[in-house]
Amino acid sequence: MSGGCPYFEKKLFKSKLHLNEEEADDSQKGINEASKGGIIYGDYLQLDKVVTAQVLQSELKGNKIHDEHLFIVTHQAYELWFKQILWELDSVREIFISGHVRDERNMLKVNTRIHRIVMIFRLLVDQFSVLETMTALDFYDFREYLSPASGFQSLQFRLLENKIGVPDNLRVPYNRRHYRDNFKGHESEMLLSSEKEPCLLKLVEKWLERTPGLEGNGFNFWKKLEANIFEGLCLEKKKIVKMPDSEEKEEMMEELTKQKELFTSLFDIKRHEHLLSKGERRISYKALQGALMIYFYREEPRFQVPFQLLSNLMDIDTLMTKWRYNHVCMVHRMIGSKAGTGGSSGYHYLRSTVSDRYKVFVDLFNLATFLIPRHWVPKLDPNEHTFLFTAEYCDSSYCSSEDSD
């Protein structure tokens, strides 16, 4: 903004534009006030494109159906917001990819943009209430004209899934076809390339692996945690053993055993690899440790914003899944649950995508299984462990971040 002219900063609602000197002459011509220099609202927003893009197929086919307009506008609004989500997502991925995330000044930006995606998804979930003012009967009147257009062909939604991190092998196939078969040429290539680029999940994974405090020769969180947990369980066992025999005692002992198994599994890297291979876990063992560390020390200055980030990532997952579910509900209402003539049912396909298979950050949810009492969490000594309140800086990358943004 080096060339910015600060004393025009309040001019938003004024009718003149700040022009640089070369352009100034043109602005003097006696044209209508509204357009004298600068850009006007409708041109800025390219409304000639946006609000003229509603062409009813039913009208083209000579049978104009009023409600088709709502159908078009709703879907366009969805696509507009998908565009915005992709914009935020790409910018966040860029910060991670370029390594700028190492300068912790960028954490606010990352977190704010992820939170914005959350707010957009919240709106998109609510937006169904508008389309739901159309009944199945209204829809029936024009749905034949739309064929074969279908939401399955939304390029942006597929890009969004890929860039967040829905893995190809966990997708539910529809009519035995690969999702990419719905797209041709350039679009298909964009999808392929989005599958190959680092998705948000993978970038967050790398970032979590770098969580300070995990290093074996430093704080060594994981070792300390393991020790504390098993010591704790052991103490519990001693208490139970001393109890007089009873049904209660038996049950407690049984549960203790289960707890022990649970935590044994947590510290078993082989089991982690196994779950990874089945898609039940999605991030590396090291990243899992980082996430748990952030959970337990979330109040430490350096972990406050990272903790918010993890919460926001779960929000995105939850909202995407709510969006899918709302979509299912609407489809049920619009076309019923039966399969279309020939081919499987859109309803049942969509329903199958409302599943943990499509929850990208499922590990962040499932960590709730491994919570422990606060006094089992390894203690920190602020004098010794300054890393928790001293942020990392790398000023050069910071500046280039600004440029690249």
Added chain:
Amino acid sequence: MSGGCPYFEKKLFKSKLHLNEEEADDSQKGINEASKGGIIYGDYLQLDKVVTAQVLQSELKGNKIHDEHLFIVTHQAYELWFKQILWELDSVREIFISGHVRDERNMLKVNTRIHRIVMIFRLLVDQFSVLETMTALDFYDFREYLSPASGFQSLQFRLLENKIGVPDNLRVPYNRRHYRDNFKGHESEMLLSSEKEPCLLKLVEKWLERTPGLEGNGFNFWKKLEANIFEGLCLEKKKIVKMPDSEEKEEMMEELTKQKELFTSLFDIKRHEHLLSKGERRISYKALQGALMIYFYREEPRFQVPFQLLSNLMDIDTLMTKWRYNHVCMVHRMIGSKAGTGGSSGYHYLRSTVSDRYKVFVDLFNLATFLIPRHWVPKLDPNEHTFLFTAEYCDSSYCSSEDSD
């Protein structure tokens, strides 16, 4: 839909289109499955126009600011929905203008579409939460580039106000300029013409004037109502007079007097004309009577949907005013309350539009002042007054309504 092919009705999610016979040949060419015949999603929604219309002024000026994209998309989403509101509004106005509303089969349609506008406005009010993820500081970084573009230049919003019925003479001027001065040529003409066409308020007024039961030689609701009210007040007075003297008695008498004045004013057509001239009432005396009649007999079969319609009209008013207020709040946050350099403050202007001057159906709200006990409402005898459960039909217009729709 006479040429419709019903057995393709479930084809929405299928990849083939029903083609009429002449077109059938072309469809046999071996092109990609996704596009074989028919229209595909992205083309149907004209996404090449909609999601490519985001050009950042800051980027053009060599200083790309990330958040400008959100600013653009949010405003485009608003405009998309304004387009949809206008679509519904025009269709409803058309039903009223053409007289199709006399066929009461059209009431469902009218009511449904007005309700849809309500649902859209509800969404638009919520939509601010997304733009509010942008801070004043983020906005500052690109707002100079937008000049002189401004929401005051939203053609569709002004059309919408005019078509609902915001009267020119009650508008708050901004910077001493007429709102239409922000528009040129074609747009200015569209606005002028929208001011001249019958607005929703005027059409509803005409419709209310025809409320069955108002006729002097029929049920004569208004005369009966007047008689009942003053008889009721008289009885109350008698009761009070009999009470022993007390502060309580005095107060009750005082209030009775005020009630009497209030209702005297209701039945004073001169006073109505006076309030009309000041803009404090907006509909004719006859229409006011019709609205009150619908209020009091809302459970009668013929008045159930009309009553819903009146409620929905109030909802639109309320939501538009909430939208305005949310807008004010956002502007306060974005640019503060001070006037821009030179010119009055956008904040204070917007604030002044959150006013009953902009409530189109203000009479429907204010009728709440004239409610009475149920037993004062003139009695109906179903055997005599069949008009309340026998709907009006005019089959010829019904059919033409279908065509025109």
Added chain:
Amino acid sequence: MSGGCPYFEKKLFKSKLHLNEEEADDSQKGINEASKGGIIYGDYLQLDKVVTAQVLQSELKGNKIHDEHLFIVTHQAYELWFKQILWELDSVREIFISGHVRDERNMLKVNTRIHRIVMIFRLLVDQFSVLETMTALDFYDFREYLSPASGFQSLQFRLLENKIGVPDNLRVPYNRRHYRDNFKGHESEMLLSSEKEPCLLKLVEKWLERTPGLEGNGFNFWKKLEANIFEGLCLEKKKIVKMPDSEEKEEMMEELTKQKELFTSLFDIKRHEHLLSKGERRISYKALQGALMIYFYREEPRFQVPFQLLSNLMDIDTLMTKWRYNHVCMVHRMIGSKAGTGGSSGYHYLRSTVSDRYKVFVDLFNLATFLIPRHWVPKLDPNEHTFLFTAEYCDSSYCSSEDSD
């Protein structure tokens, strides 16, 4: 309201109460203005009970956890709203049970109250966003103190399910126990009795069976519909047969066959009985016919509000299912997906209730499968079929309805 005193009607914000004569003396004592006569806000709302009912178990156990307060208040808010839903539900059921629904003046009331339930559920779905400000870690800190309290023990929620019409035999058992085992004594009896009373589904079913126009000796909708559909399919077949041989033709013929099967099943009462026995349909064959008749003739004056009612019933189903799904999402975040120690997983149980088994009005959704082109719908002649615009009245029951309300 016969004893009502109308000229005090505006006294809401005034500090005096209207007292009948006997009480008047007491009111003269010189007490504080705020309490002089009448009831004050806090007493009216019994806030001494409502806002003192937040006792933290964690505090009782000597380890006060801040967030437990939110947990309590949120659940109390849910229960308050469940109470309101039951209030509306009972009143609607009463109108149906008493036969007052035959007086069509009551349809507005029924529809308005069902719509109110919709609005409450909408709020309840949104309300999760507040509880979601609590993280799994915050919850962990006090969740052990709550044992064995659990949402499974919400009496009102179970009553609500029963009164709407979730059938006992379609419930998913939790930990192999019947849902009623979570309740004892009086509560268990209330549940049992709610299972025996006519639920909303059954009452709506009876009402649908009485839809005018179904009678075999009258309009005979069902017979006419069947004839039209098969005639229509036949005509389609003839068109296809004339086409030159092609892949296209084969596919169209295949689809026609499927359509024929579909509609044959619709008119097959045996199949209906079979689906009923499996729980895939829930209403009688006659009621299904009534619903479809209302769908097709929804614009007829007598069917406008009934059509809205059917839509609102679907809304309730959809929102209950969204509520369940939001609940699942929250539980996933709070406790992960693993089973608790001993016993099955709450998460997986809850997930299994987000199912069409719990959709009470599933038939109304599935009717979307049987839509047909408008010109296949049997024609009405307004001169002949006056039943569609002449509402039914029964004045005596109407009055008693007022009393019972």
Added chain:
Amino acid sequence: MSGGCPYFEKKLFKSKLHLNEEEADDSQKGINEASKGGIIYGDYLQLDKVVTAQVLQSELKGNKIHDEHLFIVTHQAYELWFKQILWELDSVREIFISGHVRDERNMLKVNTRIHRIVMIFRLLVDQFSVLETMTALDFYDFREYLSPASGFQSLQFRLLENKIGVPDNLRVPYNRRHYRDNFKGHESEMLLSSEKEPCLLKLVEKWLERTPGLEGNGFNFWKKLEANIFEGLCLEKKKIVKMPDSEEKEEMMEELTKQKELFTSLFDIKRHEHLLSKGERRISYKALQGALMIYFYREEPRFQVPFQLLSNLMDIDTLMTKWRYNHVCMVHRMIGSKAGTGGSSGYHYLRSTVSDRYKVFVDLFNLATFLIPRHWVPKLDPNEHTFLFTAEYCDSSYCSSEDSD
């Protein structure tokens, strides 16, 4: 949680309670499974109080009106949530009062709780949509029975206003009476005491005054900022002077002058004191500086969460004002705009409270007037100014914070 028994942590949905040894005997008695040991849902939530607190005045007066139940439940739900807001507010105030906020580990807690208040207010704003299902006519039927109960008597709402920081002298009087006159005895004292305790505004003010970097002998943000701004303005002036004479040039010069005045006022402490005395500013000059510093350096690690906090405080203000406005809209619909008989109009009173007088953190909004180009912001050198990425710790207070919480 020292006595916690971790291996029962998953018992939430189980039917047994963990009992300490003394209590264990009692638990063995053969009582119903649902109540064996521990607390059950209904008792935990004290539902015997909460869902039995709905007593209809209309029913007591012998004229039961169905919709009064909704009126009661809605207000109780509001009061429940007000209780929760007070709970969060008090805890945050306590952290500030006790000085624990100096340990920056507490910032996450403060911010999270303030954000929770935001989320609750968001819900409360939406909640009006439920009460709005009641029409003016429904309300009329029972509103006389409520007299003189009124929302003006909500103790919790007034406490909430006081504790956030609505100042007594800026309140709009209603019917010429002080707001506290609506309360008697104990409640009046609670209000008085809440006025005397430090409100959130004052606590935030003190905290802002301590913003690191403000000190005259340290970074000295304010002096540097002043110097940069006037240097910047000077450079702009030079540029303009060089332009050839034109209307454009004159306008730019005029605006520059206004900008200069604006910023001169910012650095004029006398003017600040004057605005303070008029209530147009609410926080000290030093605090204002702190807020602006946080705005400009929001991406620095130590300022990221403080910046979020300032945003959340504005959200609270905005939402309270939206709540007020929604309330006004509802009152308009329910009772119209006319004054009640005797006394001023509730509608107009409420409308007057939707004003910047009631915006507690109005300064945070108005700072948007003083934004400047990024390159005018005084530069930081991370090597020199480590205070921006090294958080303050005070371990002793941290522990006691835990206790007091």
